[in-house]
Amino acid sequence: MSDVTIDGWSCPLPLRDHPNVVMGHGGGGKLSAELVEHLFVPAFGASSPDASSDAAVVAGGDRIVVSTDTFVVRPRFFPGGNIGELAVNGTINDVAMRGARPLYLSVAFILEEGLPMSELGLIAESMGAAAEGAGVRIVTGDTKVVDRGHGDGVYINTTGIGVLDEGVDIGPDRVEAGDAVIVSGTIGDHGMAIMSVREGLEFEAAIESDTAPLHGLVAALLDAGVDVHALRDPTRGGLASSLNEIAVTAGVGVVVEELALPVERAVQSACEMLGLDPFYVANEGKLVAFVPADHAGVALGVMRSHPLGANAVIIGECVPNHPGMVVARTAIGSTRVVDTQIGEQLPRIC
Amino acid sequence: MKYLDEFRDPVLAKNLFAEISASATQPWVLMEVCGGQTHSIIRNGIDKLLDDAIELVHGPGCPVCVTPLDTIDRALAIAAKDDVIFCSFGDMLRVPGSQNDLFQVKSQGGDVRIVYSPFDAFTIAKENPDREVVFFGIGFETTAPANAMSVYQAKKHGLTNFSMLVSHVLVPPAIEAIASSPVNRVQGFLAAGHVCSVMGYEAYYPIAEKFNIPIVVTGFEPIDVLDGIRLTVKQLEEGRGEVENAYPRAVTREGNPEAQKMIEDVFQVTDRNWRGIGMIPRSGWELSERYRDFDAAERFTVTDINTQESPLCRSGEVLQGLIKPNECEAFGKECTPRKPLGATMVSSEGACAAYYTYGRLIELEAATS
Numbered sequence: 108m109s110d111v112t113i114d115g116w117s118c119p120l121p122l123r124d125h126p127n128v129v130m131g132h133g134g135g136g137k138l139s140a141e142l143v144e145h146l147f148v149p150a151f152g153a154s155s156p157d158a159s160s161d162a163a164v165v166a167g168g169d170r171i172v173v174s175t176d177t178f179v180v181r182p183r184f185f186p187g188g189n190i191g192e193l194a195v196n197g198t199i200n201d202v203a204m205r206g207a208r209p210l211y212l213s214v215a216f217i218l219e220e221g222l223p224m225s226e227l228g229l230i231a232e233s234m235g236a237a238a239e240g241a242g243v244r245i246v247t248g249d250t251k252v253v254d255r256g257h258g259d260g261v262y263i264n265t266t267g268i269g270v271l272d273e274g275v276d277i278g279p280d281r282v283e284a285g286d287a288v289i290v291s292g293t294i295g296d297h298g299m300a301i302m303s304v305r306e307g308l309e310f311e312a313a314i315e316s317d318t319a320p321l322h323g324l325v326a327a328l329l330d331a332g333v334d335v336h337a338l339r340d341p342t343r344g345g346l347a348s349s350l351n352e353i354a355v356t357a358g359v360g361v362v363v364e365e366l367a368l369p370v371e372r373a374v375q376s377a378c379e380m381l382g383l384d385p386f387y388v389a390n391e392g393k394l395v396a397f398v399p400a401d402h403a404g405v406a407l408g409v410m411r412s413h414p415l416g417a418n419a420v421i422i423g424e425c426v427p428n429h430p431g432m433v434v435a436r437t438a439i440g441s442t443r444v445v446d447t448q449i450g451e452q453l454p455r456i457c
Numbered sequence: 458m459k460y461l462d463e464f465r466d467p468v469l470a471k472n473l474f475a476e477i478s479a480s481a482t483q484p485w486v487l488m489e490v491c492g493g494q495t496h497s498i499i500r501n502g503i504d505k506l507l508d509d510a511i512e513l514v515h516g517p518g519c520p521v522c523v524t525p526l527d528t529i530d531r532a533l534a535i536a537a538k539d540d541v542i543f544c545s546f547g548d549m550l551r552v553p554g555s556q557n558d559l560f561q562v563k564s565q566g567g568d569v570r571i572v573y574s575p576f577d578a579f580t581i582a583k584e585n586p587d588r589e590v591v592f593f594g595i596g597f598e599t600t601a602p603a604n605a606m607s608v609y610q611a612k613k614h615g616l617t618n619f620s621m622l623v624s625h626v627l628v629p630p631a632i633e634a635i636a637s638s639p640v641n642r643v644q645g646f647l648a649a650g651h652v653c654s655v656m657g658y659e660a661y662y663p664i665a666e667k668f669n670i671p672i673v674v675t676g677f678e679p680i681d682v683l684d685g686i687r688l689t690v691k692q693l694e695e696g697r698g699e700v701e702n703a704y705p706r707a708v709t710r711e712g713n714p715e716a717q718k719m720i721e722d723v724f725q726v727t728d729r730n731w732r733g734i735g736m737i738p739r740s741g742w743e744l745s746e747r748y749r750d751f752d753a754a755e756r757f758t759v760t761d762i763n764t765q766e767s768p769l770c771r772s773g774e775v776l777q778g779l780i781k782p783n784e785c786e787a788f789g790k791e792c793t794p795r796k797p798l799g800a801t802m803v804s805s806e807g808a809c810a811a812y813y814t815y816g817r818l819i820e821l822e823a824a825t826s
Contacts, residue, residue, distance in 0.1 A: 439470035441502025453547035
């Protein structure tokens with residue numbers, strides 16, 4: 108692979124002879140090697156893998172945390188981010204939700220033949236920037252190309268590896284009645300940002316995705332000595348689904364004050380218009396924390412003094428009754444069950 | 458948020474609730490006609506708040522629920538055709554036909570697309586001149602003007618690859634049908650505010666008079682709904698059965714004449730079958746003669762429709778308030794939100810689905826207290 112020397116063949120300039128991805132870029136031959144050497148390695152920058160081996164040797168610890176996620180978002184570029192940045196942050200967040208320090212990422216691309224090389228370059232560059240910003244190294248990767256019409260441009264799988272420090276024990280089984288439920292900021296931003304550009308929907312106010320790596324926020328909580336019982340980043344299915352997952356796994360009920368839920372005005376308006384509930388809309392840079400009631404004040408203070416938790420708020424608590432169910436106290440002082448959705452949230456006609 | 462926050466005010470809600478409870482000498486049976494109102498009632502927990510004071514029956518005002526099975530089967534058959542792009546509002550996709558639903562048709566290769574407006578379908582038709590684009594034109598009087606306008610525009614632009622599968626339904630004949638049923642339990646109606654914003658509320662006077670029943674034009678925010686209930690209860694307590702407008706910020710007696718003109722041009726009144734209820738004379742709209750060329754039911758030959766409603770499902774009786782959902786033998790057994798037999802179990806605010814969810818909460822609370 109080292110015999111490939113094509114000047115100026117690095118991102119964001121398109122690969123010289125191939126403005127688009129061709130089947131050969133996934134073929135394992137020279138084109139594949141060129142793609143790695145001249146697009147991915149420069150784009151990933153300081154966080155880039157040693158491309159000369161099939162596998163990476165990394166330093167670890169006693170307790171390793173691994174998580175994998177695949178990203179198929181459409182459109183690939185959306186207000187506030189793109190699929191590459193999302194693929195880095197999303198997996199970092201999954202690792203961070205166990206309280207681990209994310210250190211390494213693997214990146215696997217499934218590319219559709221014909222994808223503009225310039226787009227791939229931009230995506231890879233933002234992955235490099237996101238990884239570098241998060242202090243995470245991309246240590247290994249893979250690229251496959253599928254026939255035109257058999258993919259949707261770019262699919263990305265990332266696997267994250269993190270290290271769990273001594274004494275950290277975060278998981279839904281530790282949640283108990285009495286725990287406070289804290290959300291780190293406004294909900295529904297990512298999902299509505301995607302909706303705003305998909306299918307040609309346009310809202311007056313721009314809504315941006317909240318995609319961000321949350322491990323710093325988690326570390327701040329742990330460093331402050333907060334006994335975090337459980338963490339979730341409410342992505343698909345939104346906050347409602349995360350709360351339901353915890354309620355079911357921990358065998359507690361969750362009661363949420365609906366008026367306490369932080370929702371951006373533009374997101375609320377867009378949801379009202381489309382008949383969607385921000386409770387069920389995806390986030391990519393928010394977490395929900397379950398902490399003992401007597402740690403809630405400290406946790407809230409720590410989160411609010413972190414840039415990614417400035418709008419953190421206590422939204423509710425865990426209760427012994429109705430285990431496995433989430434109930435919201437509504438704005439007018441009544442209650443409703445916040446159930447998990449059967450499938451996708453569908454825009455309503457009436 | 459202006460026009461929202463003030464109509465979700467907790468103190469105002471509390472006062473309205475107190476007034477309703479204090480004035481109701483018996484648990485009056487009221488029906489909110491519109492699915493949007495049902496959504497608001499469930500979402501805000503208004504039904505829980507009123508609990509014993511008033512019985513709310515979720516009426517047949519959800520177009521998703523009442524679209525007849527043969528129309529859904531026809532939609533599924535058309536959507537499965539190779540040359541068709543089938544466009545629908547999102548919540549129609551999960552409604553069960555005899556065999557499957559639009560999601561399943563999509564998974565089997567049908568080009569089914571969720572749109573937010575009939576004009577999206579119109580645009581898709583313009584962009585895909587070699588494909589047939591069909592819009593599923595369902596809904597009450599509220600969605601009719603936009604649906605009518607899209608057909609009007611299609612004709613104006615000579616868009617020959619656009620058509621509409623129309624299953625429009627009308628509120629006043631449904632209210633009259635329910636009120637005139639010999640087994641009717643409903644004592645007062647909350648009329649659908651947005652339907653009235655289009656059509657006005659002139660049509661309700663003869664119904665209120667004939668059945669001496671209160672019909673109160675009601676909005677959708679919690680304060681709107683509670684105010685509609687308050688006025689209905691007040692009428693009942695005073696022995697009146699009149700038409701009142703509790704939603705004056707959106708509704709006038711005449712409605713929207715421009716929208717009505719558009720509807721009159723594109724649609725004509727027809728008899729309509731309501732899922733779960735049956736045929737109600739002159740209760741729907743179909744495309745008028747001038748626009749018949751845009752009727753998807755005529756454009757696409759579908760011969761093998763063999764509708765089969767579940768023999769267990771009693772959603773029609775639920776929709777009319779004749780039985781509670783849990784009085785249906787299939788409730789929670791053969792029929793659950795995961796595998797609904799009837800439309801009232803499909804959407805989360807369908808009467809059966811809402812009942813199912815709250816039933817679980819009550820059981821769990823009882824078990825842990």
